[in-house]
Amino acid sequence: MIRQSQRFLTQLYVLADMLCMLLVFGAAYWIKFYSGLLVHYYTVPFVTYLVWSTVYAFAAVLIGFYVGFYTPKRRKRFSYDILKICQVHSLSFLLLLSLLFFGKEVHISREFLALFLGMNLIGLTVYRFAVKQTLVWFRRKGFNKRFVLILGAGKVGRNFHDKLLNYPDLGYEVYGFLDDYQSEHVEEQTHLRPIVGKLEDLEEVLSENRTIDEVIIALPLEAYSKYADIIATCEKAGVKTLIIPDYFDLLPAKPFFDNFAGMPLINIRDVPLDELSNRLAKRTFDIAFSAVAIVLLSPIMLLVAIGIKLTSPGPVLFRQERVGFGRRTFQMYKFRSMRVAPDDSADTRWTVKNDPRRTAFGTFLRRTSLDELPQFFNVLMGQMSVVGPRPERPFFVDRFKEEVPKYMIKHHIRPGITGWAQTNGLRGDTSIQERIRHDLFYIENWSFFLDLKIICKTVVKGLIHKNAY
Template sequence: MLRKNQRFLTQLYIIADFFAIQIMFLMAYWMKFQSGWMQHESPLPISQYFKWSLVYGAIAVVIGMMSSFYSPKRKKRFIDDLFRIFQVHAISLFVLLSLLFYFKAVHISREYLAIYMVGNVVAIMLYRFVIKRMLQHFREKGYNKQFVLILGAGSLGKRFYKNLLQHPEMGYEVLGFLDDQCDEIDEQFGKRYKPILGTLDDLAATIEQKPIDEVIIALPLEAHHKFPTIINACEKAGVRTLIIPDFFDYLPARPTFDNFAGMPLINVRDIPLDLMSNRILKRAFDIAFALFAIVLTSPVLLIAALGIKLSSPGPIIFKQERVGLNRRNFMMFKFRSMRVQAQGSSDTKWTTENDPRKTKFGSFLRKTSLDELPQFFNVLLGHMSIVGPRPERPFFVDQFKEEIPKYMVKHHVRPGITGWAQSNGLRGDTSIEERIRYDIFYIENWSILLDVKIIWKTVINGFINKNAY
C-alpha cells in the first residue's frame, strides 16, 4: 500500500509540475504580448512559444526525475524542496537555452523567457507548499498513515518514540517494539509507550502479521552483530529499514556521508558555510543588509548618540572584547548604556536587573535593543554577520566550554546581531544550554532563506527584550 501510494503521489507531482509549466506559459505570453503592459506583437506565432514550453516541461520533469526531485517528501522539510526547485529549473533553463541556440530559435522574447522562468519557480513552489500543508493536515487527522516497528525498547527506542509523537504532521504511528530483554522491562512500559510485541527473533512473523511500512533499528552497540539478520528479514519482506546509531548524540542534526579510500564515512560536523559559494552568498547578503539598515536607522542612530551624550559623560560607543569566528577575538560595538568604569575594572560580571552602573537612558536602549545598532558596522568590518550565534566575552567562553557540551561549535561561523535562539525568545537572562542547542541547529541547517526567516521573526517579535538588564 505504501509503495502504491508513493507511486501515485510521484506521478501526481510529475503531472502537476508539467501542467503548472504550461499554465505559466499562458500567463507569461499574456503578460508579454496581450496585457498591454509590454510590447503588443510577437514576431513568432503562439504555437512556436507553446512548442518550446512543451519541450521545457519535458526537460524539467526529466531532470527532476534524474535528481530525485520526485522522491518521497514525508520526512523532508519544505526548505529542501525550495532549493531543489531552483536547482532543477536552473539546469532546465540552461538546457533550453542550448536547444534554442542549436535550433537557431533566436526570436524568442527574452522578456517572455524571464517572466516564464520566474513564474515557473513561483507557481511550483506555491502549489507544492499548499499540497504539503494539506497532506500534513490530513496526516494529523489520521489519514495516509505509515506504520512503524521499533527494534529496541531501551533509551534509544523510547527517545525516538517520544520524538515521533511530537510530529503528528508526518503521519507515522508506532505499532510496537521488539526487544530481547522484554522479560526484564517494566510492566508499565506498554501503558507509557506502545506494547512490546516479542523478541528480535519474532521480526519476520511480526512483519507478516502487521501492516508495517518501516522498521526502525534502535539497538545498542553490543547488538550490532544482529543487524545482518534483521536487515535481511526486512528486505525479504519488502519493508524499509532505518538505523539510529547508538552514538547519534555526537552527530549533527543532518549528518552527511563522505567517501574516503573507498569507504563510507560519517561527517561528524557538516557545516553548509564551509562551502565557499555559501560563504560568499552570506557575506554579500550581510554587506547589503548592513548598508541598508545603517541608512534606514540613521535618524535613530543620531538620536541615540545625542541621548547618550546628554545623559552621562563619556564616549558614545562602548567597545567590548568578544570571541568570534575561529575563536578569534574582536571588539564589538554597542551604544554605551553604563557609566564610564574605572580603568582596569572587571569585565567578568553579568549585568543585573537593578545594576547601579546603568544610566536611565542606557536602560531604555537595552530594553529596546537599540544599543545593538552599532554592530551593523561590525558586520561591514567582517567581525560579525547579520544572523549567527551571539558572541560572548572571553572570560565566559573559557568558563562555558568546560561546562556546556558543544559550546565551542558556535565559533565555526561568524557571530550575529540576531540568531535562531534570539528569534525564538532566548535572549538576555535565559538558558545558555538551550541557546547552544538552537545555535548548533542553525549552523548545521544554514540557508539564506533561514537567515531571512530569522530576521523576519526578529522584526515581528519586536525589539523589546524583557530579559535584558
C-alpha cells in the same frame, strides 16, 4: 513489503506537473497577448511558444528526477518541496534561455518568459501544497498508511514509538516489536504495540505480514553482531531497513555522513558555513550590508556621539574584549552607555535592571539598541557577522563552558550583531541554556534566507527590548 504504488504515484506526479506547466503556459500566453494588460506584438506564432514551453516542461521533469524531486517525501517538510521547485525551475529556465539563444529565437517575448517562470513557481507550489495537505488529511483518517516493525523494545525503541505517535500526519503506524528479552519489557509495554516475537522470528513475521513496509533497528550496541543478519533478512523480504543508533541522543537532529580515507563517518556537528561557498556568500553579504548600513546610519551615529559627549564625560566609544570565531578574542565596539570605570570592572559584572553605572542617555541607547551600531565596523574588519550568536566576555565564557552543555559550539562561526536567540526574545537577563539552544539551531540550519528573516525580525521588533539593561 514496500508499496508497489510508489512508482504509480511518481508517474502521476510527473503527469500532474506537466499538466500544471501547460496550464500555466496557457494562462501566461493569455495574459501577455489577449488580456490587454501588457503591450504585445504578434511576431512569433502560437505554435512556437507551445513547442518551447513543452520543451521547458520536459526539461523540468528530467531535471526533477536528477535532483531528487520525485523521490518519496513523506518524511520531508514542505519547505523541502519549495526548495526543490525553485532549484528545478531555475535550472530549467536557464536551459530554455540557452536553447533559445542557440536556436536564434530572438523574438520570443521576454515578458512572456518572465510570466511563465513566475507563474510556474507559484502554480506548482500551490498545487503541491494542496496535494500535501490532502495526503495529510487522508493519513489522519487512517488511509495511505505505512507500517513499521521495531526491533528492540528497550529505551530507544520505546522512544521512537512515542515520538512517532506525535506525527500522525506522516501516516506511519507501528505493527509491533521484536525483542529477545520480552519479560523485562512487559511492564513498559502498557501504552505500546505488543511484542510479537523474538529477533529470530523476523523472517517469519515479514513473510506472514506483507503489509510491513519498514523495519526500524533500535537495538543496544551489544546487539551489533546481529545487524548483518537482520539487514540481510529484510533485504531478502524486500523491506526497507533503518537504524536508530543507541547513541542517538548524542547526535544532532540532522547528522551528516562524511567520507574520510574511504570510510564512512558520522559528522556530529554539520555546520553549513564550513563550506567555502557558503562562507564566501555570507562574508560578501556582511561586507555589503555593513558598508551600506554605515553610510545610511552615519547621521544617526553622529547624533549619538554628540549626545554622549554632551551628557557625560569620557570617550564616545566603549571597547570590550569578546570571544569570537575559533575561540579567538577581539575588541568589540559599542557606543558608551555607562560612566567611565576601571578597565577591568566591566569584564566580570552583568548589567542589571536600574544599573547605577548607566547614564540617562545611555539607558536610551541600550533600550533602542543604538549602542550596538559601531559593531558594523567589527563586521567590516571580519571579526563579526551581521547575523550570528552574540559574543561574550572571556570571564563568562570560561564560566559558562563548565556550566552550560555545548556552550563552546557557538564559536564555530563568527559572532553576530543580532541572532536567532535575540529575535526570539532571549536577550539580557534571560536563560543562557535557551540562548545556546537557539544558537545551535542557527548554526546547524544556517541559510541566506534565515539570515534575511532574522534581520527583518530585528528591524521590526528587535530594536526596542524590555530586557536590554
